[in-house]
Amino acid sequence: MANPIIQRELIGMLRTKRAQAIQVLLLSGLTALVLAVWPTDAIANLDGSGAARLLSTFGYGLLVALILIAPAYPAVAIVRERQQGTLVLLLTSGLSPGSILVGKIVAAAGFVLLLIALSLPVAVTCIVMGGVSLTGQLLPLYLVLGLAAIQYSMLALLVSSYARTGDGAMRLTYGLILGFAVLTLVPYFLLHGKVGMLLDRGDQTGTDVIMILFNVLQGIFGEAGLETLLEWIRAIGPIPAVMELTGHGEVGSQGIAAAGGAVFRFGVIALVTTAGMIVWLSIRLRPTLLDRSRSSGVTTDDLDKRGRLIRRLQFIIDPQRRSSSIGPLTNPVMVKEFRCRAMGRSHWMARMIGFCLIMSLVLALFSTIATQVLESQFLGAILAIFQMGLIALLAPALSAGLVAGEVESGGWELMQLTPLSPVTIVVGKLASVFWTLSLLLVATVPGYVVLLIIERGVAMRVVNVLICMVLLGVTATLTSAACSSIFRRTAAATVAAYVAVVSVCVLTLLPWLGEGTMFGRPMVEKVLMVNPLATALSVLNVPGMSQYDLRVGNWWIMGATSVAALLVLTWRTWRLTRPK
């Protein structure tokens, strides 16, 4: 007998218009890619570079699509059941825990695997064009993508089993996936091939914290072991494996030969982590999953004098203190947004700002040390990528639920019954996001200060990079908020917001990979103009981007997109506040 969960979830999902639209869009995009590269002048490319370019663009495109689509469904699969009360029915039904687990896993990973399978005809064209190995490149590429799909689906399911809301699950899953995919590249990018050099320098000085840390790590792993560790950390995400298979394994190696083996390492990590997550999930999916106590709402103000004193010493900002009333000049919607957000309370904000400050100082410290071996533009690039990543991760997470979450929870209707105007609502909601983003970004500024001290001539460049950041923050926030006002469900709005932001920051880099064979320079420059990261890197004169003039064009595009998104948001909010 077929597993009813698979029947209900996977088959049910495949019948939806949204699933059909995703399949059609993916196939259309891939077909367009083949048409763009297919030779039309009867001149065959004998060295196979055309096929290799197609494979790389296709591989990265599929990887980005996978990162965006894979968590979308499983991230809400369990939490939504819990919210709707159907999880208890499932756990107390005749289905065994194993069947429930298998059903959820197959339903979660099935759709993404189907999408990957749909791309096979395009992959075959790479073989037909010649120059691409079936067993050496194509099959391993599909293996990597398949493993990544299953790994991300499991991660999303696991997060879903802990989350309290669908949009919260979505945010955390995307955050973790983007973090694991991108942040794990940073240590390798920073230190590959320089461990020995840094250790030598550490032997001479032996004073600062990083050097001490290096010496400790050297004691444990040895110099070669440290390099291996960096390579394993780098292989946590699928990007290095795909880079290796598409022939870009040396990118980011700064001229130092890469050791290879990224595919093997990713395979091992993906298999082990997936198996671990399945075991973890099987423990979570028990009736005790619902066994949670309700908060009794204890506040510090209710404690005796001694208890209050202890907590005053324990916390700078006490999480359990009774909050004050909303001030007369404060936008109540903004305060409500901060209070409702899982990490919006002042004690959480203080923790997050502290974390960013520490991260920024660590980066600054690394930068200072790394100036021995790196050019200043590389340091700027690292800071820019860190900040861009932070914005791309946080802006949709903070903004995608602004309106949709309110509509979904029934709070919007209550707000409509108050004298709050649409403008007050929009301003309050956006202000809550802008304040959070600004505080976090300001906390990362010390890194730039170090850069300015090292090389004073780059002041104007740094200002331009900061303008790019601010514009990205504004555009990403407004676009995500506009998505939030269009979609009725927060989960759908979150996916749309991440797709929009990641498309702008990552997908627009794909033509850059195909410059010279698939796309001409003017075309690549036009596409890169949309990308604020590429703009920041070109402003910093980072090799590979320094030849493009993107700054003015990008600012216009970002500005125009922000205005358009603000108009959509205002119009939709006005519509939502009108009587139906």
Add this chain to the structure above:
Amino acid sequence: MTQSDDQVLVKTVKLTKRFGDFVALNALDLELRRKQILGFIGPNGAGKTTTIRILVGLSRPTSGEAFVADCDCTQDSKRLKRLIGYLPDTFGSYDNMRVREYLDFFGAAFKMPRKRRVARIEEVMELTDSGWMRDRYVETLSHGMKQKVGIARTLLHDPPVLILDEPANGLDPKARIEMRDLLLRLADMGKTLIVTSHILSELSRICDVVSIITHGEQRAFGTLDEINRLVSGPRLIELTLADGTEIEAATRLINEMFGPNAEVQASAQEAQVRFTAEADDAKLSGLLTSAVKQGLRVAQLHEVPVDLEDAFLQVTGGVAADDSPSRKAN
């Protein structure tokens, strides 16, 4: 009743709402005075929520008019918001928010000055007996607690009219009694209430006026007595004897006086005879005299009142919830 109690606070005139071909509400006329409690009754999908949403300004009528304290519900939404406190059937919860913060937000949204807001929050929490949960997170509250907090929220800006959609739904018996007492207290305080409920026995205890609505049409409107008179038709009379052995003689007498249509139901064990009759009080007096003359020991003779549930079933013709046919506009 004072002069101000006669003031009409809620009024609808030929209120109609269509969604395409579907008629959700057809020419509804309502009138509600100060301090009155209106029980708005109807099966699911009858048009109750549609009416309420028009009254609170969340929906526009296709035709007709609706007024709350002389404020046109379709024209002056700004004023309307201060006149009405609305408790929808869904709570509208916010995550990570304590009850006091939740009320503080809505108070601030109504632009209440901080000092007055703080005092008012204490007042409404005391009134709704929700003060003890002020530091609880709203999403962790039970259904009954949420209803209390919801009513506290509707009272914050001290509106003259309260519209409560299914306030007693899902509450346990004790909570239902508390809710009933609270609604009566609010009416005593001068509030005008519109309450929808499926628990008709609850409504019959607190309502001054009842409106029964099905398929978007108002079937009955008036006080409970008026509704009873409207729906009663033949009266149900109950005769109780001191001894069950006299039942046969009593049945014979009733059949002689009221004919075979009297639908007599006799129970020797309970020593009771029930029958229906179009009789006036003089004829019933005659029955009592004849019974005493025949030596029957009559303990009681009285009319069984039609309760709201019976009235509702009679008016709606026993229409079950959600089985209404689709309504097409003419």
